[in-house]
Amino acid sequence: MKKRIIKWSILLIVSSVVLIAGIMYYLLNQPHRNVQATAPDYQMDASALVNEYLSDVALANDKYLQIEGNSKIIAVTGSIIAIAEDLNQQKVVYLKGILGKAGVSCTFTAETNIQVENLKIGDKITIKGVIRSGAEYDKDLELYEDVILEKCVILHL
Amino acid sequence: MKKIILTIGITGFLALTAAFTTPTVSKLISKTGHINFYSHTTFEDISADNYKVVSTLDTATGEIVYSVPMQGFEFKKALMQRHYNSSKFLDTKKFPKSKFKGQITNLTDLNFESDGIYTAEVTGEMTLHGVTKSLSETATITIAGNKITIETNMQLTLADYNINFKTGKPSTNIAKTIDVTTKSVYTKEG
Numbered sequence: 001m002k003k004r005i006i007k008w009s010i011l012l013i014v015s016s017v018v019l020i021a022g023i024m025y026y027l028l029n030q031p032h033r034n035v036q037a038t039a040p041d042y043q044m045d046a047s048a049l050v051n052e053y054l055s056d057v058a059l060a061n062d063k064y065l066q067i068e069g070n071s072k073i074i075a076v077t078g079s080i081i082a083i084a085e086d087l088n089q090q091k092v093v094y095l096k097g098i099l100g101k102a103g104v105s106c107t108f109t110a111e112t113n114i115q116v117e118n119l120k121i122g123d124k125i126t127i128k129g130v131i132r133s134g135a136e137y138d139k140d141l142e143l144y145e146d147v148i149l150e151k152c153v154i155l156h157l
Numbered sequence: 158m159k160k161i162i163l164t165i166g167i168t169g170f171l172a173l174t175a176a177f178t179t180p181t182v183s184k185l186i187s188k189t190g191h192i193n194f195y196s197h198t199t200f201e202d203i204s205a206d207n208y209k210v211v212s213t214l215d216t217a218t219g220e221i222v223y224s225v226p227m228q229g230f231e232f233k234k235a236l237m238q239r240h241y242n243s244s245k246f247l248d249t250k251k252f253p254k255s256k257f258k259g260q261i262t263n264l265t266d267l268n269f270e271s272d273g274i275y276t277a278e279v280t281g282e283m284t285l286h287g288v289t290k291s292l293s294e295t296a297t298i299t300i301a302g303n304k305i306t307i308e309t310n311m312q313l314t315l316a317d318y319n320i321n322f323k324t325g326k327p328s329t330n331i332a333k334t335i336d337v338t339t340k341s342v343y344t345k346e347g
Contacts, residue, residue: 032235065250069228069242086189086208087340105188107209132209133226133253140222140258141213143186148209148226 033070035130035151036112043126046078046104049147050097053134064131075128075155076104076147080121091116093127094146102135102144106152115154126155183217185305190341192225194313196332203237203331205230212341214307216269219261221279221296221307223339224254240327246320247286255285257292267298269345274299279309285318303345310338 042064053060064072078095081103086092091113097103106127108116119125129149137144190210196203209229213222227249232238242249259281261267267275280293292311299306314334315321322328 028234028236030235032238061250061253065228065253067242067244067250068239069249070239071228084189087191087342088206088208090208092189105209132229138211138222138224140256141186141211141224142184143213145211145224146188148229150209150229 033130035073035128036109036153038073040075040128040155041072043075044077046076046095046097046147049074049076049104050102050135053136053147054098054101054144057134057136060134064134071131073128073130074149075126076106076149077126078104078124080119080123080125082121083116083119089113093119093125093152095125095127097135097147101137103146104135105146105148107148107150108152112153127152128155129153184213184215185343185345187212187214187341187343190223190339192230192337192339194230195336195338197336198330198332201330203232205232205238205241207231210339210341212307214305214341214343216305216345219264219267219277221257221259221261221281223257223341225256227253227255245322246327252285252287255283257281257283259292261296269300269305272300272302277307285313286320288318290317305343305345306340307343308338308340310336313337 052063064074066072076095078097080093081096082094084092084094086107090110091108093106093108093116095104095106104127106129127149129152132148132150133145135145135147188211189208190212192207192210194205207225207229209226211224213220215221227247228242230238230241232241241247244251259279262278262280267277275298277296277298278293279296281291282289283292294309294311296307296309299308312334315331316333322331
């Protein structure tokens with residue numbers, strides 16, 4: 001009888017430790033959210049998104065930014081005004097927002113860079129990405145900052 | 158006739174006003190700067206990269222401004238990234254951007270028209286996590302053709318910016334002082 005209790009206790013302890021270790025391992029190594037495979041939280045024109053930010057940056061930040069950084073995934077539609085590359089060899093497509101003010105800057109990834117190859121200035125497209133920061137006028141930079149989307153992918157609607 | 162003179166006069170006046178109020182071309186813009194931060198402890202090395210740094214360099218006045226979208230830092234591990242963004246650490250929802258505004262103090266030692274590698278002394282104010290502190294650092298400025306590259310390598314003490322963790326894993330796994338390196342490339346016009 002006593003032996004059985006000891007046996008079961010040991011088994012219980014060992015399995016708990018394994019389970020806890022497993023959960024810890026999963027939490028510590030869980031992958032990043034796959035923005036490309038996630039449905040957008042919002043879908044809108046680039047100008048509408050920029051306008052929302054320029055009219056009330058605090059309100060827009062509250063709506064789109066998330067406290068732990070997994071912020072809203074937005075699909076924006078607009079005309080391409082420039083195509084560039086960042087210091088990590090990722091393609092950056094700039095969509096027209098409000099002329100003379102801010103637009104939407106969309107950074108692609110090593111995997112999605114290839115989608116940018118056939119794009120040209122003036123094309124109207126829809127791009128999905130995670131929002132990192134909004135548009136606003138910065139008095140020190142003396143310019144309007146764009147809405148920034150990263151992990152971008154082109155949506156074919 | 159009078160009308161024509163008046164029109165010319167007004168047009169001229171407006172043109173002059175526009176010429177003096179439009180931003181000078183000496184102000185260069187870079188929208189894809191890179192910042193890395195690196196924390197080393199015996200338990201863990203943590204590194205994060207951000208490629209969305211917006212900055213301006215005024216070659217005439219020596220003014221440099223950086224604006225950093227704080228949620229743009231990418232970590233290897235998703236959990237680290239969540240911790241970094243959370244209200245216990247950088248609170249990036251409340252403070253979505255950090256900023257540095259400074260001045261090159263040895264502008265006479267630099268020549269933006271001549272290729273070369275220069276050391277610039279930069280003094281200014283940094284705002285991070287809602288805290289503004291004065292900061293003086295050296296920057297390496299490389300001029301090659303129409304490209305100007307500014308690189309810095311500095312150390313930031315997190316407690317200076319009210320980023321504290323006294324207990325638990327973060328207090329042992331995150332360095333009190335972290336290395337921050339930046340790189341921005343500007344293109345001269347004309």
